Amino acid sequence: xxxxxxxxxxxxxxxxxxxxxxxxxxxxxxxxxxxxxxxxxxxxxxxxxxxxxxxxxxxxxxxxxxxxxxxxxxxxxxxxxxxxxxxxxxxxxxxxxxxxxxxxxxxxxxxxxxxxxxxxxxxxxxxxxxxxxxxxxxxxxxxxxxxxxxxxxxxxxxxxxxxxxxxxxxxxxxxxxxxxxxxxxxx
Amino acid sequence: xxxxxxxxxxxxxxxxxxxxxxxxxxxxxxxxxxxxxxxxxxxxxxxxxxxxxxxxxxxxxxxxxxxxxxxxxxxxxxxxxxxxxxxxxxxxxxxxxxxxxxxxxxxxxxxxxxxxxxxxxxxxxxxxxxxxxxxxxxxxxxxxxxxxxxxxxxxxxxxxxxxxxxxxxxxxxxxxxxxxxxxxxxxxxxxxxxxxxxxxxxxxxxxxxxxxxxxxxxxxxxxxxxxxxxxxxxxxxxxxxxxxxxxxxxxx
Numbered sequence: 001x002x003x004x005x006x007x008x009x010x011x012x013x014x015x016x017x018x019x020x021x022x023x024x025x026x027x028x029x030x031x032x033x034x035x036x037x038x039x040x041x042x043x044x045x046x047x048x049x050x051x052x053x054x055x056x057x058x059x060x061x062x063x064x065x066x067x068x069x070x071x072x073x074x075x076x077x078x079x080x081x082x083x084x085x086x087x088x089x090x091x092x093x094x095x096x097x098x099x100x101x102x103x104x105x106x107x108x109x110x111x112x113x114x115x116x117x118x119x120x121x122x123x124x125x126x127x128x129x130x131x132x133x134x135x136x137x138x139x140x141x142x143x144x145x146x147x148x149x150x151x152x153x154x155x156x157x158x159x160x161x162x163x164x165x166x167x168x169x170x171x172x173x174x175x176x177x178x179x180x181x182x183x184x185x186x187x
Numbered sequence: 188x189x190x191x192x193x194x195x196x197x198x199x200x201x202x203x204x205x206x207x208x209x210x211x212x213x214x215x216x217x218x219x220x221x222x223x224x225x226x227x228x229x230x231x232x233x234x235x236x237x238x239x240x241x242x243x244x245x246x247x248x249x250x251x252x253x254x255x256x257x258x259x260x261x262x263x264x265x266x267x268x269x270x271x272x273x274x275x276x277x278x279x280x281x282x283x284x285x286x287x288x289x290x291x292x293x294x295x296x297x298x299x300x301x302x303x304x305x306x307x308x309x310x311x312x313x314x315x316x317x318x319x320x321x322x323x324x325x326x327x328x329x330x331x332x333x334x335x336x337x338x339x340x341x342x343x344x345x346x347x348x349x350x351x352x353x354x355x356x357x358x359x360x361x362x363x364x365x366x367x368x369x370x371x372x373x374x375x376x377x378x379x380x381x382x383x384x385x386x387x388x389x390x391x392x393x394x395x396x397x398x399x400x401x402x403x404x405x406x407x408x409x410x411x412x413x414x415x416x417x418x419x420x421x422x423x424x425x426x427x428x429x430x431x432x433x434x435x436x437x438x439x
Contacts (some may be wrong), residue, residue: 024299031298062297081297092290093411100412103285107277114273115210116261123210131278135377155208163296172292174268177276180284 015042015049016056023053023064023081030148032067032080032166039075050079061085067166080166104132104140105149110177112150112160113170121156192228193237196244199224203247206254213254221248282412354394361394362403365419376406376415380435392435406431 022033022041038046054064063084069076087095092102111127112119121141128137141158144150148163164170199221206213225244232238277285344350368374380395382388395417398404402424408415408431415433 024297025301026298031296063294065294082294083297084294086291086293087295089287089290092286092293098411098413099286100282100414102289103282106285106289110268110273110277111270113261114268114270116212116258119210120208127274127277131282133375133377134381157208157210167294167296168289169292169294173288176288176291177273177280177285178268180276180280180288 012049012052016053018042019046019049019053020057020081023079030078030162032078034069034075035073035077035079036075038079047074057081058084065166067162078162078166082167100132100136101140101143104128104136105144106173106177107131108141108144108150108158109160109164109168109170109173112158113174118157118159121152121158124158192231193240195224195228196240199244200240200247203244203251207247207250213251213258216248216251218248218252218255357390357394358398358401361391362398362419365395365398365404365417369417369419371418373407373416373418376417376433379417389435392433396433400428402428 019038019042022038033041035046038050042049050064057063061084062081065080065082067078067080069078093099107128108124111124115123125137125141128141132140141150145152145158145161148161149167150164151159151161153159160170202216202221205211206216221244225241225248229241232241280288344354365374365379368379376395380388380391382391395404398419399406399417403420405418405420405424406415407417
């Protein structure tokens with residue numbers, strides 16, 4: 001009986017280790033692994049294995065996060081490892097990201113969400129140019145499309161991109177932006 | 188087929204297309220009314236082209252219904268906030284506050300970039316097919332092309348791009364414009380040199396560099412935001428000068 005338990009535990013550990021490696025190593029252009037791939041690598045119970053892994057990496061400040069696919073099915077979902085808690089402002093700055101770039105992205109996400117999830121690129125640019133320099137707006141939007149934070153279709157309509165869905169707690173962002181209403185710009 | 192009926196179809200298609208290519212409210216399209224129009228005209232269509240146009244109009248209406256579905260779903264979530272309110276909030280908040288709000292809701296992805304056999308193969312093929320630098324621009328410039336170097340003011344005069352008088356007057360024009368914009372305050376460098384034409388932008392940046400070197404204007408950079416500001420001086424500055432490298436390219 002004990003041997004069977006040990007074997008089962010060893011089996012689970014092996015699967016969890018494999019799940020960790022699969023999620024951590026980037027295979028395609030974008031990070032994360034689709035549900036159907038995990039099913040192939042880890043078996044039908046891959047969600048349970050991911051739950052165990054999520055608990056294990058908690059000590060490292062990470063978690064397994066699921067981004068739902070277009071059709072909402074398990075196979076189309078993308079699973080990835082991400083920070084459990086947001087970094088501090090100092091940590092974000094240390095990683096080389098400029099405050100202005102973050103401000104442009106926050107404004108873009110808020111604007112697109114307020115327009116029912118889609119906005120013309122020109123509309124967004126005009127809106128941002130009232131607050132940020134033109135050169136920064138053009139450069140930032142292009143960069144955020146490439147990184148997957150924003151998604152642009154052939155009609156130049158912008159939507160929230162997969163990376164925003166993966167990394168940003170949009171509800172928290174919108175709440176924070178609204179609750180900071182009394183602070184007047186000084187920059 | 189009557190022109191009026193054809194126009195009706197084209198109008199439906201055009202309306203749907205305009206709604207899809209903008210962020211306008213898809214509920215502005217009265218689906219029932221448009222379907223009635225299509226239904227009314229359907230028995231009159233005789234030719235394949237007419238039927239194809241009819242099915243295109245139907246397809247476009249289906250796309251609008253899909254947009255209406257997404258619109259409702261988005262509105263039902265707590266992410267929906269009045270667009271005007273959001274615009275006002277973003278305008279009022281400082282860049283620091285916007286960035287802080289973002290960081291507090293941000294969970295960066297943890298991942299490892301690595302070399303894969305496929306990536307190595309791609310790099311090898313690129314390197315193998317890359318022509319040596321000396322041969323790369325041979326077609327355009329032959330073997331006599333000069334290496335990149337610095338062009339100073341005297342070179343430009345020698346090349347006939349400027350005359351001494353033209354350059355002096357251009358410096359005066361840019362200085363006056365800077366003084367007028369500044370009114371004693373710092374001015375954003377990028378905004379000041381911005382122009383719809385790249386050549387004009389480079390020329391302004393070039394002349395401005397002379398004004399700054401000449402002590403007729405001050406320049407400062409903010410290391411946190413990268414913002415570069417300039418301010419004209421009423422009289423030529425004295426003291427120790429420092430070099431600041433500013434890259435000016437198309438679009439930045």
